[in-house]
Amino acid sequence: MTDLCEGGMEDLWSIAVVLLQVWFSVMIGLIMIPAMFGLSLGVTSVYIQILVKILEWATLRIERGHRERPTLPVPATLPFGLIQREGGSMEQEMGELRRYRTQSISRGEFALSDSFYFYIKGLESIVDDQVTQRFSSEELVSWNLLTRTNHNFHFISLRLTIIWGLGVIIRYCVLFPLRITLAIIGLTWLVIGTTLVGFLPNKRVKNWLSELVHLMCYRICARGLSATIQYHNKENKPQKGGICVANHTSPIDIVILANDGCYAMVGQSHGGLMGVIQRSMVRSCPHVWFERSEMRDRNAVTSRLRAHVAAKTNLPILIFPEGTCINNTSVMMFKKGSFEIGGTIYPVAIKYDPRFGDAFWNSAKYNMVNYLLRMMTSWAIVVNVWYLPPMTRREKEDAAQFANRVKSAIAHQGGLLDMSWDGSLKRAKVKEEFKEQQQKMYSSMVVGKKGMAPDWTVAPVTGDLVARRGKYKTDSFKILPD
Amino acid sequence: MLLFCLSVEMGSTNSTLSKIPNVEELMQETGFTPAHIVRLYDRFEALDKEKTGHLRPQDFGAINRLAMNPIGDRIIGAFFSPGQETVDFHSFVRILAHFRPADKNRPKDPSMPEPVNNRTSKLKFAFQLYDQDKDGKISRAELLQVLRSMLEMQVTEEQLESIADRTIQEADLDKDDAISFEEFRKSLEKVNIDHKMSIRFLR
Numbered sequence: 001m002t003d004l005c006e007g008g009m010e011d012l013w014s015i016a017v018v019l020l021q022v023w024f025s026v027m028i029g030l031i032m033i034p035a036m037f038g039l040s041l042g043v044t045s046v047y048i049q050i051l052v053k054i055l056e057w058a059t060l061r062i063e064r065g066h067r068e069r070p071t072l073p074v075p076a077t078l079p080f081g082l083i084q085r086e087g088g089s090m091e092q093e094m095g096e097l098r099r100y101r102t103q104s105i106s107r108g109e110f111a112l113s114d115s116f117y118f119y120i121k122g123l124e125s126i127v128d129d130q131v132t133q134r135f136s137s138e139e140l141v142s143w144n145l146l147t148r149t150n151h152n153f154h155f156i157s158l159r160l161t162i163i164w165g166l167g168v169i170i171r172y173c174v175l176f177p178l179r180i181t182l183a184i185i186g187l188t189w190l191v192i193g194t195t196l197v198g199f200l201p202n203k204r205v206k207n208w209l210s211e212l213v214h215l216m217c218y219r220i221c222a223r224g225l226s227a228t229i230q231y232h233n234k235e236n237k238p239q240k241g242g243i244c245v246a247n248h249t250s251p252i253d254i255v256i257l258a259n260d261g262c263y264a265m266v267g268q269s270h271g272g273l274m275g276v277i278q279r280s281m282v283r284s285c286p287h288v289w290f291e292r293s294e295m296r297d298r299n300a301v302t303s304r305l306r307a308h309v310a311a312k313t314n315l316p317i318l319i320f321p322e323g324t325c326i327n328n329t330s331v332m333m334f335k336k337g338s339f340e341i342g343g344t345i346y347p348v349a350i351k352y353d354p355r356f357g358d359a360f361w362n363s364a365k366y367n368m369v370n371y372l373l374r375m376m377t378s379w380a381i382v383v384n385v386w387y388l389p390p391m392t393r394r395e396k397e398d399a400a401q402f403a404n405r406v407k408s409a410i411a412h413q414g415g416l417l418d419m420s421w422d423g424s425l426k427r428a429k430v431k432e433e434f435k436e437q438q439q440k441m442y443s444s445m446v447v448g449k450k451g452m453a454p455d456w457t458v459a460p461v462t463g464d465l466v467a468r469r470g471k472y473k474t475d476s477f478k479i480l481p482d
Numbered sequence: 483m484l485l486f487c488l489s490v491e492m493g494s495t496n497s498t499l500s501k502i503p504n505v506e507e508l509m510q511e512t513g514f515t516p517a518h519i520v521r522l523y524d525r526f527e528a529l530d531k532e533k534t535g536h537l538r539p540q541d542f543g544a545i546n547r548l549a550m551n552p553i554g555d556r557i558i559g560a561f562f563s564p565g566q567e568t569v570d571f572h573s574f575v576r577i578l579a580h581f582r583p584a585d586k587n588r589p590k591d592p593s594m595p596e597p598v599n600n601r602t603s604k605l606k607f608a609f610q611l612y613d614q615d616k617d618g619k620i621s622r623a624e625l626l627q628v629l630r631s632m633l634e635m636q637v638t639e640e641q642l643e644s645i646a647d648r649t650i651q652e653a654d655l656d657k658d659d660a661i662s663f664e665e666f667r668k669s670l671e672k673v674n675i676d677h678k679m680s681i682r683f684l685r
């Protein structure tokens with residue numbers, strides 16, 4: 001009996017070994033080596049095309065399902081935000097509220113229902129406002145067959161469920177082990193390679209090798225995420241001695257950008273595995289790692305970065321001026337610190353395709369490990385990178401204005417919303433002014449002021465106060481005599 | 483390992499729901515769907531910057547758009563019961579539940595209690611906006627206060643008083659120089675409250 005068992009065990013063992021060998025040769029032959037030299041076998045693009053077809057089919061199926069069963073909640077084409085906002089101006093809204101009044105004083109004067117307008121606007125802002133919207137993941141109109149993005153899609157059809165089930169199996173049993181192995185290989189090679197290069201004395205050879213090592217590792221890591229990256233306007237690629245700024249969505253941004261060029265990273269020095277990686281990277285070419293205590297001293301930070309930029313042979317610094325991860329639908333306020341360093345700024349816009357996986361790292365909800373796991377079990381990461389023409393600070397511009405100019409350029413190129421809602425509104429005085437505007441608008445409806453032109457109205461989609469162009473004619477409402 | 487993969491795949495919705503105590507009861511009571519509750523919870527956490535599990539009036543005051551609202555303070559006040567200085571998540575959701583649009587598909591069952599988002603509840607909230615001392619009547623002084631908030635520097639005191647007089651004259655049916663809830667309701671019976679005083683979640 002035991003002989004048989006042992007024989008069986010040996011067979012299993014040899015089968016396992018053979019499988020492992022096949023696995024490794026596939027990996028190295030088909031994925032790693034082409035990746036290292038920047039070539040592509042075209043497998044990923046075929047995969048993406050198949051995926052798109054499947055997702056389109058799924059969308060049609062879901063839409064059909066909704067038409068057949070209208071009691072299911074139908075997701076509308078989503079503008080930003082959680083709630084539906086009435087798009088009218090204050091006059092329109094109040095006018096509608098007052099429509100019930102049939103008496104002759106229906107124009108002008110005060111109606112008990114007037115307060116409803118302010119009340120509902122106030123409640124809407126409690127439930128949802130523009131700033132916090134940017135810190136939650138963009139929601140898709142249609143389901144992309146990942147369980148985690150399934151909020152309101154109930155059971156539609158058996159076929160859809162089967163495809164979803166297959167998807168789960170493929171993602172977890174085929175793609176995930178592949179990606180993890182690649183990631184581990186990539187990072188290990190990064191540490192070993194940079195340490196080896198660090199031993200070289202010669203400047204030019206060392207730099208060339210260091211760039212090669214970095215590129216190879218990032219390419220392997222990118223394959224480890226099934227990332228398809230499309231670079232546009234490569235002629236504007238950041239040069240040595242410059243500063244590269246980009247919008248921030250996730251830690252993967254670094255891998256995305258570093259696939260096409262070498263950058264000097266800026267960040268806090270960590271302990272543990274990150275620390276090992278950081279220390280070895282520094283051995284082969286200068287990066288800028290700060291101790292936690294140094295980070296607080298803004299002047300120290302700026303001067304160190306300035307010194308790095310001044311040495312024209314150093315790699316361009318990579319900075320994310322937003323300071324935190326945003327959900328890739330807009331660009332938020334750029335911190336002006338990065339723009340005080342001087343030198344040429346090379347703006348880069350990064351836009352992820354949300355159909356294949358949600359790249360946004362919501363650091364409040366998920367920790368890094370959880371996030372990486374989610375990345376590695378998504379379908380793929382498809383991303384567009386635009387290099388914008390370099391910009392420098394103009395004569396009369398201060399750092400904040402320059403920062404805004406760069407931000408607008410990036411937002412415009414990437415098709416992201418340029419959020420101008422910035423910290424200046426925290427000043428109480430500005431809030432008072434806005435409140436007064438609202439009161440002015442309202443009073444013109446109640447008491448009536450001749451020639452009063454309200455300059456503000458509420459934007460339809462975002463609920464924002466925006467300046468209105470053109471004069472608005474008001475009837476002059478009179479208070480009826482007793 | 484399997485559990486971990488499961489949590490990754492399912493995302494945060496289910497884990498968020500499990501963080502909230504008595505969430506089933508809350509959904510029953512308020513009529514919010516799980517997706518709505520999760521959104522509101524995220525919103526609550528975002529407002530609760532110091533992670534105390536409660537919101538204070540200052541946390542609401544931090545919302546820019548609300549601070550610019552002429553009656554912003556009163557709206558904030560609606561969330562806090564008299565004497566209470568904090569509001570927890572359940573109360574937050576319960577109050578917002580009043581402003582859900584009416585369920586068109588709900589069968590009219592006289593034995594079931596009226597849902598919280600019916601027309602009367604919405605009107606009651608609007609009434610309490612005016613009736614700050616909660617004596618069941620909107621006095622002339624209370625009406626003046628609301629008018630002052632909404633109009634501030636833009637009109638004179640006489641104009642304000644005149645408006646208040648006229649409004650009370652119109653609505654006050656029993657001539658007690660104040661507007662009771664019934665008179666308030668009657669005065670607004672033609673307004674489409676459900677349309678105008680509802681917050682519609684997109685999903």
